[in-house]
Structure formats: structure tokens, C-alpha cells
Amino acid sequence: MAWDMSVWVHSLAQNDNQIPTALVEALMQAGIRSRTLNLEAPKGTGVLFFKKFTPQLCELLSKVSHRGQEQVLAIAVSPIAMADSHAWRLLRAGAADVFCWQHSTEPLTQIISRLRRWAAVDQILESPLVQKNLLGRSLAWRSVLRQVIEAAHFTDASVLLMGETGTGKELIARLIHTLNPREKKKELVVLDCGTIVPELAGSEFFGHERGAFTGAISPRDGAFALASEGTLFLDEIGELPLGLQVQLLRVIQERTYKRVGGSSWQHTDFRLVCATNKDLAQAVEQGKFRSDLYYRIAAWVCRLPPLRERKEDILPLTHHFLNELRPDKAPIELDEPVRQHLLRRNYPGNIRELKQLAVLLGSRHVGPGPITLGALPQDERPTEESEQGDWYDVHFEQAIHHALDLGVGLKEISRIATETAIRVALRDEEGNLQRAARKLCITDRALQLRRANHRLTPDSLVSGQKISPP
Numbered sequence: 001m002a003w004d005m006s007v008w009v010h011s012l013a014q015n016d017n018q019i020p021t022a023l024v025e026a027l028m029q030a031g032i033r034s035r036t037l038n039l040e041a042p043k044g045t046g047v048l049f050f051k052k053f054t055p056q057l058c059e060l061l062s063k064v065s066h067r068g069q070e071q072v073l074a075i076a077v078s079p080i081a082m083a084d085s086h087a088w089r090l091l092r093a094g095a096a097d098v099f100c101w102q103h104s105t106e107p108l109t110q111i112i113s114r115l116r117r118w119a120a121v122d123q124i125l126e127s128p129l130v131q132k133n134l135l136g137r138s139l140a141w142r143s144v145l146r147q148v149i150e151a152a153h154f155t156d157a158s159v160l161l162m163g164e165t166g167t168g169k170e171l172i173a174r175l176i177h178t179l180n181p182r183e184k185k186k187e188l189v190v191l192d193c194g195t196i197v198p199e200l201a202g203s204e205f206f207g208h209e210r211g212a213f214t215g216a217i218s219p220r221d222g223a224f225a226l227a228s229e230g231t232l233f234l235d236e237i238g239e240l241p242l243g244l245q246v247q248l249l250r251v252i253q254e255r256t257y258k259r260v261g262g263s264s265w266q267h268t269d270f271r272l273v274c275a276t277n278k279d280l281a282q283a284v285e286q287g288k289f290r291s292d293l294y295y296r297i298a299a300w301v302c303r304l305p306p307l308r309e310r311k312e313d314i315l316p317l318t319h320h321f322l323n324e325l326r327p328d329k330a331p332i333e334l335d336e337p338v339r340q341h342l343l344r345r346n347y348p349g350n351i352r353e354l355k356q357l358a359v360l361l362g363s364r365h366v367g368p369g370p371i372t373l374g375a376l377p378q379d380e381r382p383t384e385e386s387e388q389g390d391w392y393d394v395h396f397e398q399a400i401h402h403a404l405d406l407g408v409g410l411k412e413i414s415r416i417a418t419e420t421a422i423r424v425a426l427r428d429e430e431g432n433l434q435r436a437a438r439k440l441c442i443t444d445r446a447l448q449l450r451r452a453n454h455r456l457t458p459d460s461l462v463s464g465q466k467i468s469p470p
């Protein structure tokens with residue numbers, strides 16, 4: 001593979017360098033460069049050897065893997081087997097994989113195969129196909145792209161894309177089709193389950209024979225036939241009525257179907273990609289979505305992050321959309337207040353909404369110089385009251401609602417909001433107290449005191465916190 005691969009190797013077992021040295025040699029023989037880990041600014045894929053599980057190991061893993069967004073292999077070199085619970089904690093802290101050196105028959109080959117697969121995925125990730133169409137350098141986005149690439153290119157499994165509206169599910173479905181290595185691949189067929197007219201659903205999926213119903217003047221292929229040897233993308237799968245879910249399940253299992261009005265079995269063979277902005281697992285619990293179908297379509301589940309979880313992509317995406325409008329002209333810049341506004345505002349419609357706003361800004365902007373606040377439409381401009389709270393969004397309100405329903409009082413809500421803000425700031429600043437304090441607009445000392453009181457660490461999970469009613 002013409003891919004310059006480099007990984008860091010770090011060992012916490014300082015007095016015992018035999019195994020890391022053996023790995024470095026094996027990597028060299030495999031054509032993989034190794035380097036030492038830069039603890040101040042860790043970056044890229046790596047292998048971390050450790051002797052014993054400790055909470056500090058979790059903190060280190062969280063840091064060097066950027067909370068699981070860089071690929072880090074954690075390998076125990078102790079003769080004592082690692083407890084399952086510890087292995088799970090290491091995975092939760094960000095390890096991409098965990099195993100014991102002693103328990104593996106061929107540890108070096110095992111490590112090198114993993115690193116090779118990860119490098120092959122990263123090679124596709126950095127290719128123009130991905131970089132030109134699916135913009136975003138944030139770790140959250142890159143991590144989801146890696147999952148998608150692995151599922152698309154190295155398996156033929158059905159993929160379920162979950163994500164809010166406008167997060168790029170259709171774009172990803174197209175990428176999965178393009179990356180599918182099937183030979184003689186045919187079309188990508190898109191069917192929006194949310195807009196299918198119930199009376200025509202059978203024909204849309206299965207096709208029909210001539211005279212099958214009034215208006216069926218000639219035979220017609222349905223989605224299953226058109227997608228054969230290609231990809232079937234079922235958008236808004238959560239909207240599929242229960243009756244159609246049964247029929248779809250049959251086709252997915254048997255790969256055969258009959259046209260409406262037909263009597264012979266037709267064979268089909270497609271790769272299935274489904275998308276939804278609903279919580280399908282919850283729909284299964286509520287009996288609104290068949291569990292057998294869910295497990296068939298969700299062999300790989302990829303959750304696309306909303307824009308609020310990848311804020312660092314907002315400005316690059318805006319520039320991309322602005323410049324897409326005028327490819328032959330000099331790039332348009334954004335004035336600082338406009339940049340700040342774009343970073344602070346909410347995007348319930350995610351990237352689609354950002355794209356529309358960028359197009360509007362581009363079309364309202366005249367003359368040379370950067371885009372200034374005047375280009376923002378009237379309803380974008382914050383009022384005096386809203387200015388303080390323009391970070392506020394519907395999820396925050398829902399969480400408060402939930403707490404109040406549970407009988408949690410204002411004091412407890414305020415305490416948790418404060419602790420959450422501190423944890424998030426510490427996590428975002430990778431445990432750097434000064435930077436986190438600056439972000440929180442408090443002194444370093446005040447942050448130290450609060451941290452000591454609440455024993456807060458950057459990787460104690462914010463979302464895992466339970467609110468206890470009084």
C-alpha cells in the first residue's frame with residue numbers, strides 16, 4: 001500500500017522495554033514508521049502499553065485518544081489477566097481496542113493488522129472523494145467518517161444512519177454506495193419512506209405487472225429491482241408503516257419478492273442503507289417499529305453528529321458554501337462579528353441551515369471586503385434580551401423540564417448546570433486548568449476549589465450524571 005504510515009508507541013512500564021522494542025522492530029519490518037508520543041500535543045494513531053489498570057491510565061487514554069477520536073490500541077503486558085470491567089473502562093476512556101499481550105497467540109501480527117486496517121481507512125478518509133464532498137475536520141466528524149468508511153469499504157453489511165435533519169445522512173449514503181467494492185456495481189436507488197403514498201407503496205417497492213390495478217398500463221420495476229446489484233437507500237425508515245415493515249423484512253431475509261399482480265418470484269441482491277432522524281431503538285420499545293427488522297437493518301449503526309457537536313466545522317463549512325457560489329472569484333472573508341454570530345447561533349436544521357444562511361449572506365454581500373453584520377437578515381439579529389442567552393437551545397429546556405417533572409429543585413439544577421459547565425470546559429481544554437478557567441470566566445483558584453470540592457475530572461462523563469430527586 002502506498003501509504004506513509006506512522007504510529008506512536010508509548011509504554012507505561014518504564015523498566016521493561018522488551019515488548020515495545022519488539023513492536024518497533026516489527027513495525028519497521030512491516031514498513032510502518034514509529035515515533036515517540038508527544039504528551040503535550042498527542043496526535044494520530046498509537047499503541048499504549050501498560051502494566052496495571054489505574055484511573056490515571058484512563059485519564060491518559062482519554063487525552064491521547066482525544067476521547068476516542070484518534071485510534072489508540074491499549075495493550076496490557078501484565079502476567080495477570082485484566083478484569084473485564086477494566087477493559088470496558090479503557091474502551092470507554094477512548095481506546096479503540098484493548099487486549100493482553102500474553103493472551104494473544106501472535107500479538108505482533110495482531111497489532112500490525114489492526115494498524116493496517118486503520119491506515120487503509122484513513123487513506124480513504126483523506127482522499128479527494130471524501131475531503132471534497134464531506135467537509136469537516138472536527139474529531140467528531142472524522143470519527144464518524146471512519147466508521148462509515150470501514151462499514152462501506154470493508155463489509156457488505158446493512159448500515160443504519162441516525163442523525164438529526166440536515167446532518168448529511170443522504171451524502172453519507174451516497175458515499176457508502178461509492179465505496180462499496182462490489183464488482184460490476186449498479187445504481188443507488190433512493191426511496192423516501194416518509195413521502196410514499198400508501199396506495200402506491202407496493203408498486204414503489206415491488207414494481208407491478210400490466211393491469212395489476214387501474215392505471216397500471218405497462219409493467220414497471222420497483223425499488224427492489226432497480227437497486228439489484230447496487231444500493232437501496234431507504235430514507236426516513238422510521239416512517240415506514242408496520243404493514244410495509246413485514247414485507248421489507250421478507251425481502252431482506254429471502255432476497256426474493258413478487259411484483260404487484262405478478263405470480264413469479266423475482267430475485268434481488270442489493271446493499272441496504274437506511275436513515276432516520278428518529279430514535280429507532282425507542283420506536284422498537286414502543287412497538288412502532290419491528291424489532292426483527294431493526295436488527296436486520298442495523299448491522300452497523302452510525303450516528304451523525306449535529307452541528308452543535310462539531311462547532312469547529314462551522315466556519316470552514318461556511319467558507320466552503322460561500323466559495324462554491326463563486327468558484328472563479330477570490331474567496332470572500334467574514335468580518336469578526338459575523339464569525340462570532342455564526343459560531344454562537346443555533347442550527348436546528350444543521351448543515352442544511354448553515355448552507356442556506358451562507359448562500360443568503362453571499363448573495364446579500366456586495367463590493368469588496370469581508371461580509372459584515374448588515375448582510376444578516378432581520379430575523380437573524382439578536383434582540384437585547386436574547387443577546388445574553390443566544391446559546392440556549394431546545395435540549396437544554398427539555399433537560400430542565402425533565403428535572404422539574406422529577407421534582408428536582410432550582411438549587412440542584414443550578415448545581416448540576418455549574419458542574420456540567422466545569423466538566424465540559426475541562427474536557428474541551430483537555431484538563432488545562434488555566435484555559436478552562438478562562439473559558440468559564442472565573443479565576444484559576446476558583447476553578448481549583450470547585451474541582452477539589454466536586455472531584456471533577458475532564459473525562460467524568462457529563463451525560464452519565466444522574467439527577468437525584470429530593
Ligand SMILES: Nc1ncnc2c1ncn2[C@@H]1O[C@H](COP(=O)(O)OP(=O)(O)OP(=O)(O)O)[C@@H](O)[C@H]1O
Binds near residue numbers: 165277352
Ligand atoms: N459534511 C458536509 N459537507 C458539505 N456539505 C454537507 C455536509 N453535510 C451535509 N451537507 C449538505 O447539507 C445539506 C443536507 O444534507 P443531507 O440531505 O445529506 O442531510 P440529511 O441528514 O439527509 O437531511 P434530512 O434528514 O433532512 O433528509 C445538503 O445540501 C448537503 O450537501
